[in-house]
Amino acid sequence: MNRKLLSLAIGAAMLLAAGATAQAQDAGWIHVRVTEDEGTSVNVNLPMSLISVAMELAQKHAFDGDMDFGDEFDGHVRFGHGNDLEIEDVRRMWAELRDAGDADYVQVQDGDENVNIYRRGDTVFIEVDEDGDDKVRLQVPFSVVDVLLEGEGDEINLVGALNEMAQSNNGQILQVNDGGTTVRIWIDDNPQG
C-alpha cells in the first residue's frame, strides 16, 4: 500500500474537516474509509466539533510561522509573507483561468505516471494515473475555488471552500484508488457514515 498516499489523504481529511468545522459545529461527521484488497481496513468517524478542537491545538503549536489560523479558528487561514507563491498571485492566476474557458492546465508524463489537470465547463478535473490504473480522481467545481480565494489579503476561506465542496459533491471530498487500495473521505450527518 502506498503509505504516502494514505498519509496524505488522512492529513488532507483532517485539515479539510477542520476547515469545515467552524460552520458545521452543530452537526456533521467526517468519515475516512481505507480498504485494501488484502483485507486491511481503516474506518474513522469523527464529529467535526472534536476535530475543531484538535485543529485549534494544532494551530497553536504546529503552524507557527508559515500559516496562521488566528486566535480563534474561524475557518480562515492566513499565509505568512515570504513564501514562493503569494495568495494575491494565485487570485490573479485564477481570475485569468476563469475567463479562459475549457483548457488543459497541467499535463505531466513521467514514465508510467500521468498527471492531468484540466477544465471542462465549470469543473476542474485532477487525475493521476500510474501504470494504466486510476490513482486519484478529484473534481473541483469552480465555485469551490471561488469561495476558497474570496478571503482578504493573505487569507483564504478554507471553511467556505469545504462546505461548498461538500454541497457540490454530495458531501464527497476525495476518492483515491491506488491499485488494491481505496481511500474515501466524505462528510455527512450520520455518525456511522
Place this chain on the structure above:
Amino acid sequence: MLIKLAALTMLPVALVGGVVANSSVMIVEVDNDDVHIVVPVPLSLVQVAVAFAPDEAKYIQMDSEVAQYLPYLARFVDELRAIPDDVMLVEVIDGGDHVRVYKEEDVLRVQVEERNGANVNVRVPLASLAAMVDAYDKEANVFRATRLVGALRAAPSGDLVHVIDGDEEVHIRMW
C-alpha cells in the same frame, strides 16, 4: 477505665475502617510466571493521607508547556461526552490485528487485539478526565493532589486497564 482506654485505642482503627468502607478501592494486579502481586489502594485513605502530606506532595508543580494543553483536554472531554454511545470512532483491521476506539456510556474504550494473542483493554472514564483538569489550579500553576485522587474516585467500578501479553497479565480495576 479499661473500657474507655480500649475505646480510645480503637478509635483510629474505626476511623480508618470507616474511611476504607466508604472508599473506592483501586486494585492493581500483576501476574506472570514468577510473581502474582495484588495491591489494593483505598483512594479515600490516600486522599486523607495526601491532605496531611508536605506541600511538595500536596501541590504538584506543572510545567507551563504542559499546562497550556489542559483547556484543550477539557474541551476534548466535553466533545467526547456529547458523542452518542457505541459510535465506532476508529477501527483498524490489519491482518489479525484489530484496534477499536469507541464511547460507551461515559467511558472512552480502547481495545487492541493482536494476532499473537496479546490484548489491551483500556476504559478511560471521562468524568475522571474532567475532574483531573479541574484539579489544576491555574493561579498557582499546580495540581492539587487531593483532587487528583478525587478524580480517580470518580471512575466507575470495573476494569480500567487490562493487558494480556503472553504469560503476563496486568489488571487495574476500581472496586
